[in-house]
Amino acid sequence: MTKLPLNLLEKQIMGTAAKLAFKKLNPQTAASNPVMFVVLIGTFITAFFTLQHLFAGRSFGFELTTTLLLLFTVWFANFAESVAEARGRGQAASLRSAKRALKAHRLIKDCDEEVDADQLRKGDRIRVSQGEHIPADGEIVKGVATINESAVTGESAAVLREAGGDRCGVIGGTKLLTGEIEFVVTADPGHSFLDRMIGLVEGAKRQKTPNETALTVLLAALTMVFILVVITLPPMAGFMGAGLDYTMLIALLVCLIPTTIGGLLPAIGIAGMNRALAANVVAKSGKAVEVAGDIDTLLLDKTGTITFGDRQATRFLPVGNTIVEDLVSAAVLTSYEDPTPEGKSVLALADSGGYKVPERPSNADYIPFSAETRLSGISLADRTIYVKGASDTIQVWAEAHHIRVPNSLSALVKDVARNGGTPLVVASSNQILGVIALTDVIKPGVAERFARLRALGVRTVMVTGDNPITAGVIAAEAGVDDFIAEAKPEDKLALIRKEQAGGRLVAMVGDGTNDAPALAQADVGLAMNSGTQAAREAGNMVDLDSDPAKLLAMVEVGKQLLITRGALTTFSLANDVAKYFAIIPAVFAGALPAIAALDFMGLHSPVSAVLSALIFNALIIPALIPLALRGVKLRPMKAEQLLRNNMLVYGLGGVILPFVAIKGIDLLLSVVV
Ligand SMILES: Nc1ncnc2c1ncn2[C@@H]1O[C@H](COP(=O)(O)OP(=O)(O)OP(=O)(O)O)[C@@H](O)[C@H]1O
Ligand SMILES: [K+]
Numbered sequence: 001m002t003k004l005p006l007n008l009l010e011k012q013i014m015g016t017a018a019k020l021a022f023k024k025l026n027p028q029t030a031a032s033n034p035v036m037f038v039v040l041i042g043t044f045i046t047a048f049f050t051l052q053h054l055f056a057g058r059s060f061g062f063e064l065t066t067t068l069l070l071l072f073t074v075w076f077a078n079f080a081e082s083v084a085e086a087r088g089r090g091q092a093a094s095l096r097s098a099k100r101a102l103k104a105h106r107l108i109k110d111c112d113e114e115v116d117a118d119q120l121r122k123g124d125r126i127r128v129s130q131g132e133h134i135p136a137d138g139e140i141v142k143g144v145a146t147i148n149e150s151a152v153t154g155e156s157a158a159v160l161r162e163a164g165g166d167r168c169g170v171i172g173g174t175k176l177l178t179g180e181i182e183f184v185v186t187a188d189p190g191h192s193f194l195d196r197m198i199g200l201v202e203g204a205k206r207q208k209t210p211n212e213t214a215l216t217v218l219l220a221a222l223t224m225v226f227i228l229v230v231i232t233l234p235p236m237a238g239f240m241g242a243g244l245d246y247t248m249l250i251a252l253l254v255c256l257i258p259t260t261i262g263g264l265l266p267a268i269g270i271a272g273m274n275r276a277l278a279a280n281v282v283a284k285s286g287k288a289v290e291v292a293g294d295i296d297t298l299l300l301d302k303t304g305t306i307t308f309g310d311r312q313a314t315r316f317l318p319v320g321n322t323i324v325e326d327l328v329s330a331a332v333l334t335s336y337e338d339p340t341p342e343g344k345s346v347l348a349l350a351d352s353g354g355y356k357v358p359e360r361p362s363n364a365d366y367i368p369f370s371a372e373t374r375l376s377g378i379s380l381a382d383r384t385i386y387v388k389g390a391s392d393t394i395q396v397w398a399e400a401h402h403i404r405v406p407n408s409l410s411a412l413v414k415d416v417a418r419n420g421g422t423p424l425v426v427a428s429s430n431q432i433l434g435v436i437a438l439t440d441v442i443k444p445g446v447a448e449r450f451a452r453l454r455a456l457g458v459r460t461v462m463v464t465g466d467n468p469i470t471a472g473v474i475a476a477e478a479g480v481d482d483f484i485a486e487a488k489p490e491d492k493l494a495l496i497r498k499e500q501a502g503g504r505l506v507a508m509v510g511d512g513t514n515d516a517p518a519l520a521q522a523d524v525g526l527a528m529n530s531g532t533q534a535a536r537e538a539g540n541m542v543d544l545d546s547d548p549a550k551l552l553a554m555v556e557v558g559k560q561l562l563i564t565r566g567a568l569t570t571f572s573l574a575n576d577v578a579k580y581f582a583i584i585p586a587v588f589a590g591a592l593p594a595i596a597a598l599d600f601m602g603l604h605s606p607v608s609a610v611l612s613a614l615i616f617n618a619l620i621i622p623a624l625i626p627l628a629l630r631g632v633k634l635r636p637m638k639a640e641q642l643l644r645n646n647m648l649v650y651g652l653g654g655v656i657l658p659f660v661a662i663k664g665i666d667l668l669l670s671v672v673v
């Protein structure tokens with residue numbers, strides 16, 4: 001998340017967070033964070049000592065100060081988590097504003113009744129006309145429309161949604177700008193996509209991720225060890241004939257246990273989710289964001305992800321002696337009922353070329369395009385068939401129909417493919433007629449993103465249904481590491497399984513119903529919001545902007561989350577080591593004068609040494625909140641290199657800083673007190 005200016009919103013967030021941080025002081029909530037729980041218990045004990053000293057008429061200044069410092073430590077940790085939560089809620093609130101009372105035209109046996117949107121149920125059929133709001137989540141079954149989804153996505157450009165494809169999904173709360181559609185409701189009230197998103201973001205269902213849990217367990221174990229160490233100190237000191245101050249011991253314990261990372265851990269996780277949300281991606285769990293940071297292999301399809309995907313027919317290329325009119329006529333026949341951009345563009349190209357084309361046949365069977373068959377066509381009443389499709393598919397089709405494949409076909413196909421275009425071969429049941437050249441444009445900036453990902457150690461593989469030459473040209477231009485051509489949807493699934501069997505984590509993007517198995521199988525499945533309900537359910541992230549290239553950004557968000565957590569853990573542990581050496585001589589100086597030799601810091605007094613360490617220990621938490629929320633800056637480098645750099649910066653820095661800071665605070669205290 002970018003650093004917000006301290007405007008009104010930010011002040012509000014801080015206010016809410018401050019209050020929330022007090023609420024979280026209750027022991028039941030605190031228990032979910034073992035490190036901070038120990039500090040809270042320590043606070044109760046030192047509070048008890050304070051009262052004891054008070055009633056015994058002894059001086060209690062040190063006990064009271066320690067108690068307050070411990071209380072602040074816990075409160076600061078709560079505050080960090082609360083700020084992250086409050087920011088997420090702020091983002092959710094803007095999503096919620098998209099939800100308001102809407103009316104719906106429900107269709108029952110062609111009759112139309114007006115009902116409230118909250119009465120709609122799964123399976124209801126709804127009509128929406130120009131200017132109206134879409135009352136619920138659903139899939140278009142009839143019609144085409146442009147829709148303003150800005151209420152949900154914040155993106156004001158209109159999007160096209162239509163029946164019978166991978167762009168049939170509509171979202172409740174968005175506005176239909178032009179056209180008229182009928183759609184079937186896919187979610188009951190309260191369970192819409194938006195409802196679930198808001199629930200997620202508001203943290204109602206926030207759970208620790210497996211990584212977070214593992215780290216919490218590790219920190220708890222460390223804390224246990226230090227508790228044991230501190231408990232054994234008094235008997236040992238007693239053996240040597242020295243008494244120890246219990247308040248000092250608790251202060252020592254708190255300085256030793258990893259309070260910094262313990263306090264910031266929840267905030268780091270929530271901030272990662274918030275960053276994903278700021279990029280308009282809803283992650284269904286924190287785990288999904290985290291895993292995105294660990295991805296080894298990124299599968300991308302070509303059309304629509306690497307390229308814009310609005311493939312347009314640009315040329316008709318007849319083969320052999322075929323005349324161009326025959327090719328165009330056949331191409332047009334196969335495209336009358338082909339709603340894909342490719343099909344529509346064939347009609348448009350024939351139209352703009354002024355060719356004389358056959359009428360739309362009244363009595364014919366259409367063969368719809370599918371990624372499985374990779375062809376589309378028509379079967380006329382006189383049983384002539386016309387098809388267009390990928391060149392390998394049509395050649396197989398031709399063999400099955402005993403049609404000779406002209407020698408010059410492959411030259412035409414290659415010619416189109418070498419320019420990065422997609423050749424569609426057109427055939428009738430008697431002969432092969434020629435090629436339609438489709439062209440598509442590579443999205444700007446993808447090559448840089450792939451280079452950056454490579455530097456981060458992520459391998460990119462393009463999987464496409466297109467032929468190997470086109471695939472090779474696009475792959476080279478986009479700079480992916482590898483590609484697979486002439487792939488069917490199940491090949492994607494097989495590839496994901498193969499990569500995973502090799503112990504690698506795989507991410508993929510998809511929008512179609514036939515992508516759903518692969519989206520579910522992948523470790524990170526980013527579904528397009530414009531896609532089908534099945535795809536959105538199967539993925540563990542949904543991109544509200546429906547930009548397949550968003551996966552690249554999510555890998556970075558995930559990496560940043562992991563690196564931030566690692567860096568602050570290193571820093572926190574290094575800090576504790578340093579505090580140990582700063583404080584131990586002070587604690588023992590009274591009891592064991594020999595230990596004074598260790599006191600190289602030359603601190604003012606034992607009490608001032610302990611308080612300085614505690615003050616530093618408490619203040620370092622709020623000081624690091626901005627870094628925890630913003631995330632450590634991500635530099636493109638391999639994991640090992642990154643680890644080395646972080647050890648140097650956060651490890652070494654973490655050891656040195658406390659000495660300097662504690663000495664500084666001690667000097668201040670000696671002046672003030
Ligand atoms: N409307 C259509 N009619 C006939 N053939 C088509 C049509 N659209 C695409 N094809 C052919 O089918 C192939 C596979 O299409 P599909 O959409 O599965 O993959 P793709 O778009 O080429 O690649 P990607 O998997 O990267 O999106 C295309 O390469 C093209 O040769
Ligand atoms: K500590």
Ligand SMILES: [Mg+2]
Pocket residue numbers: 301303304
């Ligand atoms: Mg495709």
